[in-house]
Amino acid sequence: MINRPDQKSTPFVEAFVYRYLPYWPLFAILAIFFTALSVGYLRYATPVYEANATILIKDEKKGAEESSLSESMNVLSSKKIVENEVVVLQSRNLADKIVAGLRLYAPVFESGRFGDRSAYTSSPVVITAFNLDQVRTTPNIPFTYDAAARQVRIGAAAYPLDQLVATPYGSLTFSPNPRYKAGSQGPFYFRLIDPKSVAAGLQKKLDVAPAGKLSSIVRLKYNDEVPQRGEDILNNLIHDYNAASIDYKNSVARNTISFVDERMRIVQRELNAVEKQIQSYKAQKGIVDLSEQGKLYLKNVGEIDQKLAEVNMKMAVLGQVEQYVSAKQRDGSLVPSTLGIDDPLLSGLLEKLYQADLERDRLSRTTAENHPVMQALDEQIDKLRPSILDNIRSQRSGLQASQRDLTTTNSTYNSLLQTIPQKERELLDVSREQSIKNSIYSFLLQKREETAIAVASNIPDSKVVETARASVLPVGPNKPFIIGAGLAFALLLSVAYVAWKEGFSRNLLFRDEIGRYTSVPVVAEIAHVDRLKGKLLSAHDNTRVGEEFRQLRVAAGLFSKSNPKKRILVTSSIAGEGKSLVASNLAVNLSLSGKKVVLLDMDLRNPQASRNFGSPQAMGLAEYLEHEVEPYEIIKGTEYKNLYLVSAGNAESNATELLLNGKLAPLFDYLEEAFDFIIMDAAPVHPTSDAYFLTEWSDLTLYIVRHAYTPKAFVQNLDATNRIKTLNNLAIVFNGVKPRGFGSGSFGYGYGHEMRYGQKEPRRRGLRQLLRKLSFQK
Template structure:
């Protein structure tokens, strides 16, 4: 069900488009031709072709795997922190573009003016055709020319002048003329716009075609226009390459701008690094000078400390002190052992026993005399003891040995005494020395702490000084080897063909504009029309069904002529008969009395009723056509029987039904005129005699066709409605107001009509050429039902009638 609704909606829209616009196809054809011609003129005589230049650069993006070289990383001067997205903004910055503008002198553009003799209707850039370029001394302080272009011309050297001039240049241009003032080349000249210098254009490849014009603008005012045509983008999020695209009308200029932009971008990166290095070097030099002074001061303090405290090397001195104290202690221990030995020796010597007792040890005794005396004394005692074992004490020899022993004893004691004194002096000296060493050892930690504090500060300053010296060398090396953070992959290249304007788009745009203009004209015309034009309008304004569409009869074809049975008029009225149901196979459909009326005069109700009656008669039915429009009997008038007795005479009782019925040349078709009634005849309609007439006609004819007056100005039609089986309400193309149809459903007179049906009459061909009928939804078909034997002939008269007395009436 939904598919059917959609199909119906699409069909209605398509029908509406066909109905509204197709009749005006010549207008659309003319507009399309004009649009194509306009597009051709624009493309060939007016539009300036625009070319696209492209370049590619790769940046070092650490986040995407592109890092700096190992040597630069080792220097740690310029750590890479670039991000491709940030570099895109840098490349698209106004600062770089302004540098490019100044380098390429784009602030002083020179144009070629229009030259109608050469079919040149617009200005073009003379970037590669101008023989000179203009240099401004202070572009930022330039006095602009505004929107006014200043005429410029050049004078060339003659061959003789060229031979006389020898300035080191091979210039062809002699001077520049601006406002009748001549300016030489390569010289700063004072002008009303500031100091200007004219130089030969190194980019000139062609000769100028039109007159030369120039303008002056500050770089900051030109940069937005270039940035608008410059696109800087990355192919994808993972790529470190950046694509630059610039559209310009001069391919060479587009390439120069991109190349200069890349060079300026690299130069800026290098200058930033060199500037950073210069600042770093300056800072390092200042710090080195300060640290050097501080280091000298600390070293002086160390020297004074070592001098005042007698410190050379506290560690070695401490070790030496400890070693000396140990040595002294050992010496003192030796002396103590020797003193103990002396005590034993003295006790041995003082012993009155002359026996060879245990001899004391002399180990460690360094006095050889004492040892010798002790040896002699011991020997004599041993000898004496031995003698006593064999002899008596009074033995002379024993007494002699005893006397020797007594003589030796004082000598040994004296020697022991002297040696003891010597050893006591040595022990005291060693003890004093050890005490001195111990005192020095106790002061070493304090000295070491003080020296450590001074040394720590000295070491820090030394480290800083060494670090600064290293960084100074690294910075100097990095500054001399500074390179850019980007790599130019492709220098600028330009497309071989223009990218704008696109011919197909221009032509399509022209077709769209002029086609839209045609649609607007037709739509405005149709929307301003307040009359009914389409069947769809009728169906949208009322619920009454439209059962037939009747085209306008331009050739006045007659349905009475047998040769017209295949005419379009006959076919349309056959369709009307079928729609009413007069040719149904089932005879249960009982429609005999047919009323024809309309809303206002001139809608063709008489035409419909007359031709419907004729069509029915041609089909072999016995038909009577009754003119009930007593006030304005149009049917009677066009048939020429308006002076004959008719309905009015029957209503006033002066005539019988048989007397007012008139026959025509069609035996099965009869006519009843409105009669020559007075004004009061309209009042006789309510007398009750009309139903007698209708009943009589119904009994004697197969069909009764009633032609009544319009329902809007008079009230006859809805009075006649009770006598009929069906009412045909005629609406005429481009005649009936839409408001009249809109109020039909609420009109009491219309509601009183019995079984109403709408006939859409007088449909005309629409548009510029009149070769189509307004058939169906207002568009129509060709007249395929036209008489095959006489398609182009003018048809003769429409109707011929005769009375019962065989009186011929020509209509």
Template sequence: MSYNNKSAKNENLFSSMMDLFFPFWPLLAVILVVVLFLAWGYKNYATPIYEVSATLIIKDENKGVDNSKMVESMSPFDSKKIVENEIKVIQSPDIMKKVVDTLNLYAPVYEEKDFFGLNIKSVSAYNSSPIQIKLKNPDEIVIEKDVPAEHYFTVDFSKKNVKVDGRIYPLNEWVDSPFGKIMFYPNKNKVQQAKKPLYFILINPRSVTQSLLKSLEVAPPEKLSTVINLYLQDAVPNRGEDILNGIIAAYNQNGIEDKNILAANTMKFIEARIRNIGNELDTLESENEQYRSSKGVVDLSQQSRIYLQDAGHNDQRIADIRLKLSVLDKVENYILSKDGGGSIVPSTLGIDDPVLTQLLQKLYNSEIEYERLKKTTAVNNPMLTSLADEINKIRPNILDNVQSQKSNLNASLSNLYSNSGKYTSALQTIPEKERKLLEITRRRAVKQEIFASLLQKREEIALSFMPTNGQDIVVTSAQASLEPVSPKGIKIYGIAIFLGAGLWIAYVTGKEMMNKKILFRSEIEESTNLPVIGELSYLKGDKQLSLNKPEDIPFIEQFRQLDAQLGLYSRTFRKKKILVTSSLSGEGKSFVSKNLAYSLAQTGKKVVLLDMDFRKPNATKAFNLKDHKGIVDYLKGEASLDSIVITSELDTNLDILPAGTKGGDHTQLLLNGKLELLFEKLSERYDYVIMDSAPIGLISDANLLAEFSEITLLVVRHGFTPKKIVRRLDQNLGDKNLQHIGIIFNGLKKRGLVKEDSGYGYGYGQAYGYGAYVQKR
């Protein structure tokens, strides 16, 4: 049972939606044609956009692979990187700005293009322009207006000049112009011939940089991957490829420059040490030669050589520790003297502690990134502030490590100095001349060892300056998609259809929601418990129907269906008096009552129609009986029943009792007792008594007639009766003695553009039957 109820509800919902929207389907067709045409125009007008992609491997200190060990051993300054940080570097304005300047993207060239014969569109001439434009100081470009000026030009390669805005400039030369120092040179990207006039505009490089950064996407394909993908969308495929390749080149060059800064700093330190040690060696060589010649000492004894070997080894260790202490002192001074401003960290030459090396490398990377961001962001930028905090956290850890190492090195140095004292005591046992020579030789051997070590370090650092060393690996160079990623026809047409349908739905729904009149049978059924007995189509003029008029036959058939629905054709039906009323004047109660009477008379039954709307006797007027005496005269006692009965010319089975003369208190007339006698006589003479009463919501006449009626038909007119009136029917009729009330939905007009009637309700086909649709109030 619940399943059937659910199915019925779904069916009713579907029917309601069809009733609401189907009449307006031609409007939907028109809207769809318009929006699809606009979509087609947009698709053909819009500039196709291609997606360019490239893939790069980042050397990460925690993930993935690095360059070969051979290259790493030759370059002590090859730094491993954190992928997330390097993505920020690639997306930095500094990198993109270099690409903009290199490719002269601040001076784009455009070619006019016809669109339906109109010059309302321009396309990039990156591949068709015969020249490119380069400015010596592009950062000085100032746009005086919101839209950059268009500078049309022509090129004459035979004369090697360019004509811009009426002025002639030579090719391949820096020349003065209203734009500053400018050069025009052949376009190496030209692959096709321009067919329309060409012009260029000048844009500040910073604006171009920001625009390109918005379309640049850099991300790893997986969370722990050292591979990153670069994506860029551009209207010109090979320009997008040049931009991405330029970004990769600028990024690698930036990494090489950063590495070279650290290498140069270390080289400077080593060169100074080599000069100092070299001078000391020269002094010792001279002292050695002078002593040998003055004292006549040629060579050392076996005892002296043994001593020299042991003491030299001890002295070398002392020299190594002193060098390390010197390096640690420089690192310590750097940490203590800096406030996190992002300078380059000093060299760690000779320090083998991996913890300190990692901390210094992390500090170096953070400070390099800090310097980059400081050039392009505000001081209070969150990323810059975060880096400064990170630098300030690393420095104390480095300082603790340095002080710990210095403490250990000083302890080792004390032991070595103690051994050195022993060697010095042993030196006293050697003859004086040989002892002096041994001291000179000992000092010279230490300096030579240090000098050789410094030369080796210098060569290692020199190798780190190789231009290809330290570059990240390009897995896939920039490649543009073969087909545009936008505009996509299917997507555009789909959006157009969606928007068109949405506009149509909004229009129909809004139109119906703003309407405060009853339009659908379902609205009546949702607003009141009273059953809807039938529906009658709109008939212009509210005229009397006749079988003699072929155009009236469909309407007469509707009344016959109404009669059947009421059960009036049943042989067992005993109810004869029918009251026809409405809530408001103008809802068509007179039209319903007179045509209901006529349809019943057509069946051979004797029918009488009483016009009891004394104030607006429309039924009387319809039968041209305004001048006849009628019910009012009868109730006053001024006319007999037989004298006021008029037989209709339409059918002899139909009699009319007109309203009669005006005047008097109609309510008092209805209460004088003669009305009851009137209905007794009419019930004896006629099969059906139809009463056309005044509106029940305006005058009390219908209430007074209720006791004489057996069926009450309440007329609700399509597009006329307010919804609020119908919603109040149950409340307003609750205290009235109306018998077996049923609603007639009258005047159904064709809606929408197709003028279909199917949207107005469920018709008569549900066969309620007498007992099903009537209810006593």
């Protein structure tokens, strides 16, 4: 309570508790006040519900792939990335569609006793604007609904339902509310809001996030005052997102089919041109099937070569037969083979010739040449030989003709075979072009059919796992957060008040401030006690203040044997710092120790010490200095044993001039011989210079500064002032130190208002004390 310790060596928590705990009543009052405000706000605040939905995005990198059959059929399937789709779901375009589809730009409200609420499900009508680009924010527009006439009345004007009507607020259509739930009677009003601002607000309130880092599931969250509206917003968001995906695929399909159809027409024209070119070439070259014709040519050439070989063989056989027949001496040799010659006449003639030769050869061994049989055989042989030779010549002539024909035909076929590679190459070039065109046409036809199938089976790239559902209980306002924020604000306000009160005060509040501002030591702290104002200590005073004055006389070295200080000057910066009370009580305290003490009230302008002892008008120092009065005449006894008083008296001249008239020296010589201690209560140093004149008769100067009263500037300038106008052996007494905060004297040394050592002072309760603390009353 009396002072705070040096913050440099104090732990933060201890310093915080020390600084702010004494002000706990302020925090308690503010906490109760702001808690009441929070409870009132929660009582009348509009509840907010949370709607949630879940969708599955087909992301091949996260395991959401289609089956191979579906993927092969769905040529329009696009690869999705969950992170990209999260951005798409939060896009402005989708928000604009939701605002337009749910008519969020024209909200309807129902007026209530304690505030207005949304009439999303209680309004019988909804409002649709004809041109959203022309919608501008309007004030509240009250209206009534006539169910019997199916009319909406705005002021004196009546508007039918389901018709585009011109109103002062633009072209509007009033329609029955499909979500209407009977039971509300109004009154109702609506207002138009710029759709762009509504969409921006919707984007801020919409929360879209993946369920996990490796998950393709996306969770959608939206907080709204109306549960049904929150669900509708999320369901419409999913619907518009899927519709946008399908529209994109359909657009791609339409463009693809259009491109394929155009290409097919071009390829078909080119293919027709190539086919006509092939037809003309084949007709010109006499080609039906070049490959088959080539095979036929080769087959014919082979057959002709075989026939030529047969002809050559027959001619060789005929040559051997002719040689055999022409030979004069056959001697029964074997007839050459007529293999390959199918002429039975030649074969018969040869057989006869051979038999005749065998018979003659057999007879020639036993019969003479001129034997009639032998001659008959020779004649027969001679007849057979010309026939055979004629036959051979005839067959040879036929074979030679066949040989010539076959050779000519073979040469023709060989010539044709030599021209086939060139024709085949030329035809291959044209056929290759035809094949390419055919392949392109078939590919385009296939893709067109695949695209048509994909369009017919087009589905979105996301799957709805959970449709939107709003929470049963409201999620906002957050009661713990609101109440906690109120308590936090109360604490912050309390801390700010304490910081402002103690940090921005121009007067001294803490002892360490004195240590920072001046090098003059502080020898004592005197606690503030209201009931001691203008009063003195008792004879047997064991109170806290009495103990502090005992500490003062010890700290100031008043009983030091080596350096006794008998003449004590008490002064201050300005009036009201309690110097006279300190001087009076110090004199009382010294007298109670058995010392003979005299108190000189030398503040001739404001003799407060004289008033403390009840002698404000008694003859005193002024009479001594102005008139011929002896010192003993102005020394008066008091109710305290060993304590005497020299009152200020009634000065007629200037107080400073009186103090400088030279009569103080004899007075102090007299007092030093008669008393152990001389206490001088001088005027403050800043209004006057009396204390500086009196310092030559003092051994110790007690400079009184008062807590929360003495300006800091006086203490800050004390060192500089004391170097110019010295106050002898200067020491500071910190007077009137009050308990911090709103607590009692229990904050500090443990002394109470009963002024008995070891007892707690009774706690002061009530608004008056709190107001005094808050308003810095001294």
